[in-house]
Amino acid sequence: MMNLSNLSVGLSTYLLVGAMLFCLGLYGVLAKRNIIALLMSIELMLNAVNINFVAFNRFLWNQKIDVHYLLTGHVAAIFVIVVAAAEVAVGLALIITIYRNRRSTNVDELNWLKW
């Protein structure tokens, strides 16, 4: 039987989740055709980063050196969330404008920013 008390979730586990999430997001960014899906994939990547932030903050805090438990990582994560929200707002607005003009949300067709 598995000893549940030994089953602790360490830093590497969180990082692994973060990495997986990031790769999923990356795959989405690279492979998705729909621009809204692209935006969502970016959100995934940002959240992967947030997980890393919080995890690092939790596990790298050394009680012996630093008495006060600082929430630097958490603050950074909240920061990212705020920025991501703003980004989505701007991004969606852009997408809507593009859609109105082009009647398309397919990124393959949105290649006029070249040369």
Place this chain on the structure above:
Amino acid sequence: MFKEMHDLFQWAWLIPALPFLSFLIIAFITKRSKRLSSTVSILAILTSLSLAIAIGLGVIQAGKEIVEHPAIVNVNWLNIVGLQIDFGTIVDPLSAMMLFVVTLVASMVQIYSLGYMHGDEGFSRYYAYQSLFASSMLGMVLATNLLQLFIFWELVGLCSYLLIGFWFFKVSAREAAKKAFMTTRVGDFGLLLGMLFLYTKFGTLDFAALSAALNTNFQDVLVIGTAGYVTVMAFLVFLGPIGKSGQFPLHVWLPDAMEGPTPVSALIHAATMVVAGVYLVARMYFLFDFASPAALQFIAGLGAFTAIFAASIAIAQDDIKRILAYSTLSQLGYMMFALGVGSYSGSMFHLMTHAFFKALMFLGAGSVIYALHHKQDIWDMGGLWKKMPITGTTFFIGVLAISGMPPFAGFWSKDEILANALHNGHPIIYGVGLFTAFLTAFYMSRLFFVVFMGPEKPENHPHESPWSMTIPLMILAFFSVFGGFVALPEHNFAWYIHYGEFHHEAIAWGLAGISVLAGLLGIGLAYITYVKKLISAESVAGQFSGVYKLLKNKYYVDELYLWIIKNIMDGMAKVLYWFDIYIVDGIVNGLALVTRGSGKVLRRTNTGQLQTYAMVFFFAVVVIFMAFAIGESQLAAINPLATLGGAK
């Protein structure tokens, strides 16, 4: 008493300063009023003349003291590391003589110009230039060091340029002015170099200090360098006089300079500026003396060559001013070879007498040109003596003086030079000088006979020039007659102005007789040819048509120079310009083309596909991480900045 004299000599700077002040006044205040401008200018130069006379008398009174210890005043002008230059005035017999000659001729010319330039549009401008010229020339005479001399030397060149090109609307005047400046510039290049080398070697350009340095350290190879070094410097310095004093081969500008107004030719291109070169050699005589004998021999040879070369050209010229110009060249050659053969006093003496009679003749020629409404060809003139008695008589005095007839001024100076040439062991130069004297007498009498005697030309309606022009003629004629007497033992020009030990030389009447004979022969030949017409000039010219053509065309020196300028210099300019546009710029534009071309190719990678970019970005990040994984130490090795900024 010498003390009081010194107080006088300290004021010598006023002599150039007054004309300069007049230049400023004319340029900035009175230029609108012709009458005021000329008055200011003439007043200034007359004041300078009286000061110069005062200083001259002071020098004569001071006598021995001033001969041995010139009165020098120096003020610091430039003082930086490695270059200390003073400005100052030197008063010694030589400069006093020059001051007198320059101020006298300048005053005469300025008074004369009142008549000659009357009604000219640029009357005020003319007087401004005249004042500036007088100021620079006098400044040059008073210079205590080579740089100061050079500065004023160039300024007189500028004035010469401006005055030759005074009638700038004439293309010929414009070209002549340009030519004069450029030609003298070639000589100045040498002078500048000589000056630099002198300063490098001796750390001073002061005449007295240089002379002392050479005197005390002569033979000391460490200080002086070899005699060869001094000789090189002497040659370089001499290049300046070659240009300025119209010695062969840089003589070409002087005849063309006759495009300026005639009084200008009289002042600048006969009496004063062109002798600046001779004056410089005289001031720097110690340098040539200490250089190897080759230097002085070269000067003698070149001077003699120029003398006979220019005289031979003068025979075949028809323009009254050009004849006088070539005569000036020839006489400058005389002065130069006099210095070369060691006749220092003779040269300076001739410089002075020549200034009197050549200015006289130029002004006389100007009077003729004025009367004939700017005709200059001597064959258009004739029988003018009756209509213009004062001009005719004074011109005749000039001719006699330049031909060396006793007792006119030219006789004494020419004779001294020739006698010295023979005494100091230069028989060939003596021969050349004698023959030149014969030629001089011939062409000057030719000029005189053709212009003033013979039949009158009916188309001409000459009348005597106004007083403002004839009075200067008379004054200069006076000096041309009596100027030579300063050489007599009781006045003793040579005692005041000499180099090294003074040896009194009695006038060698035998030699004098020979040179007078040569002069008479020339005058007689001209008389037979052009008055009695016993020899037909045309048939002689016809017989020697080759020689005649050569002389008439001034040995084709101008053509040669023109060819060199046109083909070599301008050709080179064109080739280099081509090089600049097609090679240097070609490389630059080529680089730009390469950049543009590679841009054209590389922009294809820019697909506009967001996802392509993202993928490239991602893999690039991966590659960079791998590079880091390989190791930071290896990475540091290829960091160029680490190499650059690395400590010792």
Place this chain on the structure above:
Amino acid sequence: MSALPTVESMSMLLPFTILAPLVAMLLIVFLPKEETKTIKIVSAMGMLVSLVLSLYAFLTYQWAEGGMQFTLTIPWVPDLGVNLALGVDGLSLPMLLLTNLIGFASIYASWNIDKRVKEFFILLLILIAGVMGTFIARDLFIFFLFYEIVVIPIYIMVVIWGSTKRVTKEYAAMKLTIYLLIGSAFLLVGMVALYLAAGANGNPTFMFDQLAARQDLYSPAFQKVAFALMIIGFGSLISMFPFHSWSPDGYAGAPTAVSMIHAGVLKKIGGYGLIRLGIFVLPVGAKFWAPYIATLAVVSVLYAAFIALAQKDLKYVVGYSSVSHMGYVIIAIAALNPTAVTGAVGMMFAHGVMAALFFSMIGFIYEKSHTRNIADLGGLAHQMPRLAIGFVIAGMASLGLPGTVNFITEFTIFMGVINVFPVHAVLGIAGIIFTAVYILRTIANVLFGPRRSEWDHLTDIRGPELVPLVLFGFVIFFAGIFPNVLLGMIDTGVTSSGLAKVLETVSQAKMGGLF
């Protein structure tokens, strides 16, 4: 101001000098663009304040003390060692004065401009302030910053207000800008390298004097490489052969004021930088490259003088002539001795004044006759006597006539160079002959000769147009007749910088090979 922690020394003179044109610029920004007269007057007033202030600095500079005076030091980015450090010494003060003289005159030389007046003067004032900044900076970072500020307005000004002749103005502007930027790229690398090397003792600095004082931190190999970067950067700025080809094209394309400032002062930043950074900071490197630089300099002198002979456009004549004259400055810098360096700075001043006068006169000719082709002009002295005077003064100064400041500075240079590079010096001095030829030809063909009726409608320069002539004419002759005023000042700069001692040690040091 006491709130700032470590202000070492305070003199507000220099900040005010550089702020005056900027304040004028800001005022112009808020002026309506139709008020062209007011705009011109405001710019002129701004520059007048600057000119007066720099003249005051020039006159009250303590010669006996020497060194940097009127200093102002404010730490700006302390971590990087960047200080907002201003100050002038005997080397930079003449250049500052020159900048203001030319800046002031260039306003008047552009008095007749009627296209986008507002923008023109805004850019011009920025340009002038930028140039001024490079000369009063005591900190390499600030120096570089100002230098970069200068490049951009020039591009815009050439493209909008320039003129198309042999090459289009767009080409000229682009060439000029790219050349200067490539040059500054080399400089940037050199600057960073120098900064890193000097900061090796853990105390990073950009200050010129401290960079110069840390000689022992630079290995000979480093000095050679760094100096090579400097000479490419500054060399292309001062138009040293073979990096000169932007200069004639650029001047020909540029409007008068830009030509004046560019030929007059901007080019001199190259020479100034070579002295300040090249010689003072990297003497060993300078020593190593000196013979090569001297050779290139002599080539510049003769090559450009010859090419000037073949030119048909007035501005090209002066453009190539300025390349030729800068050759003298470069050879003087290569000579590496105090006399030559004094001469070099003096020559930069003299040439600046001369070139600005020349360009302003050509500008007036072009503005009135709409041609710069020498063959089309002729006899202009009839219609425009005053312009002819200015032109002749500029020409005479250009060919180094004694009495003008150009002669004595050239002479000082030759004096400094002839010991070190006799052959180069002789060849370079031969350049004065060719200079005379092309200058005299130009003067003769443009001003003299028969009156041409097609130019009878031209009016002579008058009113504000006379300012460049009067100002530069005065400076040329005043400094030429009393050279101690200028050269003595520069001499204090050279002496108090301890250059002589540095060069002495360098000449004794053994020179190894490169790398």
